[in-house]
Amino acid sequence: MHCGTVKTGHGLPAIWLTAALILALLAMGGPRAWAQDVPVQLAAKAQAFYEQRADMDVAARAVEAYREILAYTPEDLDASLKQCELLVWIGAQEQDAKAEPYYREMIAVAQRARQAHPQDPGPVYWLGVGQGMMATVAPISQALSLVKEARGNMRLLLTMDPSYCHGGADRVLGRIYSKLPFFIGGDNDKAEEHYKSAIDRGPHYWLNHLYLAELYHHEGRDAKAKQLLQQVAAGPTINGLEPECRLWQNVARKYLVGEVSSE
Structure with a gap:
């Protein structure tokens, strides 16, 4: 075969047809390649x-x-x-x-x-x-x-x-125990235990502290709640979780101003 010299059809060189076929395949593959991107x-x-x-x-x-x-x-x-x-x-x-x-x-x-x-x-x-x-x-x-x-x-x-998401398992379990009525499994002591474990595993994940502060407040232990809220309000933010940390800090400041009294 003499590449580039063979004539076909209407007299176009085979190499031109090959080039045309390649261009056609590229044109067909273009949208597909774009879709993959x-x-x-x-x-x-x-x-x-x-x-x-x-x-x-x-x-x-x-x-x-x-x-x-x-x-x-x-x-x-x-x-x-x-x-x-x-x-x-x-x-x-x-x-x-x-x-x-x-x-x-x-x-x-x-x-x-x-x-x-x-x-x-x-x-x-x-x-x-x-x-x-x-x-x-x-x-x-x-x-x-x-x-x-x-x-x-x-x-x-x-x-x-157990450390996933800054003590996430303990945080959720604490929430469950603190929110359920006692007659279907609610238990503030277990909630406190789980919240403290969550704080140990996520010392700057301020939602852990907020949940424990809420529990203390509902139990009338406002001095302990206030300590936690002050820690949240003044604490650092976690890299990558700035929006969440700022929200939690704003909640803590709100409670400090109006909802948690000092003893």
């Missing part, structure tokens, strides 16, 4: 939105971006965990009726991530958090089942990684 582009956009989540409108845009990523790559662990974090961040600052869809989506995302990554503690944590948050807005008949599931996931997390 979309998750990478979305990841950058989602991360930029995530970092600006203190603005709730931007947080909502981050949720949309992570939904797109998970539509392309449903087993993406990082996207799943960030989506859960964003959903609870938004849901916790909404009224109950508006919060419910966020918690439902969070549970679904965490369940998929759990199936795809059964050995990772992240999906276990966020699934339990979602179930616990959903219990706060669900009818009582569903709430009790959700609390049971959340407690089971947190006990599992204690065996996998």
Whole structure:
């Protein structure tokens, strides 16, 4: 074969046809290649939105971006965990009726991530958090089942990684024990024990301290509550969790000003 000289069809050299075929294949592959890059582009956009989540409108845009990523790559662990974090961040600052869809989506995302990554503690944590948050807005008949599931996931997390998310398992268990009525398992002593363990594992994760301060306040131990709140208000922020830390510090200052009296 004499490459570049063979004639075909209407007299075009075969090499021209080969070049044309290559260009056609590239043209066909162009959109496909672009589509494969979309998750990478979305990841950058989602991360930029995530970092600006203190603005709730931007947080909502981050949720949309992570939904797109998970539509392309449903087993993406990082996207799943960030989506859960964003959903609870938004849901916790909404009224109950508006919060419910966020918690439902969070549970679904965490369940998929759990199936795809059964050995990772992240999906276990966020699934339990979602179930616990959903219990706060669900009818009582569903709430009790959700609390049971959340407690089971947190006990599992204690065996996998008790330090995950700054003592997350103990923090959620403490919340469960402090919020349940005593006749269905509520226990302030157990709640205090879990909150203290969470503080040991997450000494600058101020939500641990806020929950214990709330417990002390409800028990009339306002001097102890005030000490914790002062620690929160004056403490440092955690790198990467600045919006959350600032929110918790603002809550502490609010309580110090108006809701927790000194003894």
